[in-house]
Amino acid sequence: MTFQPAVWRLSLIVPRHAAEAFAEALESLSGAVIWPMIEDPATAEIRLDAFLADEPDQAAVRAAIEGAAAACAVAPPRPDIVWLPPRDWLDENRRAFEPFTVGRYFVHGSDFAGPLPAGCIPLKVDAGLAFGSGRHESTAGCLKALDGLAHRPIRRVLDMGCGSGILAIAAAHTWPARVLASDVDPAAVRVAAANAQANGVASRVRVVLSDGYAAREIGHRRPYDLIVANILAKPLRHMAPDLARNLRPGGFAVLAGFIVGDAGAVLDAHRQAGLALARHVDVGGWRTLVLRRPRHD
Known part of the structure; x- marks a missing residue:
């Protein structure tokens, strides 16, 4: 079995039109960002999940989020940061x-x-x-x-x-x-x-x-x-x-x-x-x- 080691997950709920800007911001911190396939064009918000091997630096997270928010003229979303234990993710x-x-x-x-x-x-x-x-x-x-x-x-x-x-x-x-x-x-x-x-x-x-x-x-x-x-x-x-x-x-x-x-x-x-x-x-x-x-x- 292939196990995923313990990771930190950083999640954001962002306006759909600003998803790419926030994804780029999170990639600068983690390099791995995913979000779901949304079929309904009327969906207003998207959840972004970034995965990091180490606990994220709070100041760096805040700066990245505020930068993306300013670029898109939206309010900075509140990050949800949790530690995920090892699991057979694959x-x-x-x-x-x-x-x-x-x-x-x-x-x-x-x-x-x-x-x-x-x-x-x-x-x-x-x-x-x-x-x-x-x-x-x-x-x-x-x-x-x-x-x-x-x-x-x-x-x-x-x-x-x-x-x-x-x-x-x-x-x-x-x-x-x-x-x-x-x-x-x-x-x-x-x-x-x-x-x-x-x-x-x-x-x-x-x-x-x-x-x-x-x-x-x-x-x-x-x-x-x-x-x-x-x-x-x-x-x-x-x-x-x-x-x-x-x-x-x-x-x-x-x-x-x-x-x-x-x-x-x-x-x-x-x-x-x-x-x-x-x-x-x-x-x-x-x-x-x-x-x-x-x-x-």
Whole structure:
């Protein structure tokens, strides 16, 4: 059995439109922030949970929260900080993971033993310590976007910020492509590689540790026919020129990890880098952008 060591959980209830700003603030403290998939666009507030190995510094927490609140012109939420004892978190996660369908993709955990829906593309994903079970709106939006691009000739794919590897695995099952997946978190790299192996695509999905586009292998494999990046609005804006340099003319980019209200700034940054909007996908207040680099730019 795989046990989760004792951790501290820092929780916030924040306005939905300010969720990304507070998530970035908490990531500066912990590096691991999760929040639930919200189907109802009328939902006004979202709970964010950050997990830390050590007891959080009260002054640092207060400064991060007040900074995000000021940036969004909202009242600072009160943090709820609790210590969680060791538990078999991974086993609990697997037991709670109910299969679901997004487009042609049927997402399920390793414990699923039922029959597969006819004509589906099965994705076996145990998120483990990495983001990306497919239940969050941004991941579901990316899967819908990949489904919409399935008829395109794609031979080389980059999944930037791969988390659990679900999007890299989906790409490998959708096209006979070579897929490079990268993440800045070593735990995510390990989980994504294990998930690729479990899905039978390890021979075509390579997972590397990289801070953005810095890894040498990312540059060696370019240009890419498709780049997928389900991260956050701010890093996506900063990496727009790098994305454009690594995407072949005529290639597509699928970008997610931000609410509808932040999509304009992400789109503007990529338009300045030479990309054009092909379409967008909205899931529960979160937007996925499908962009294309013109063949002659």
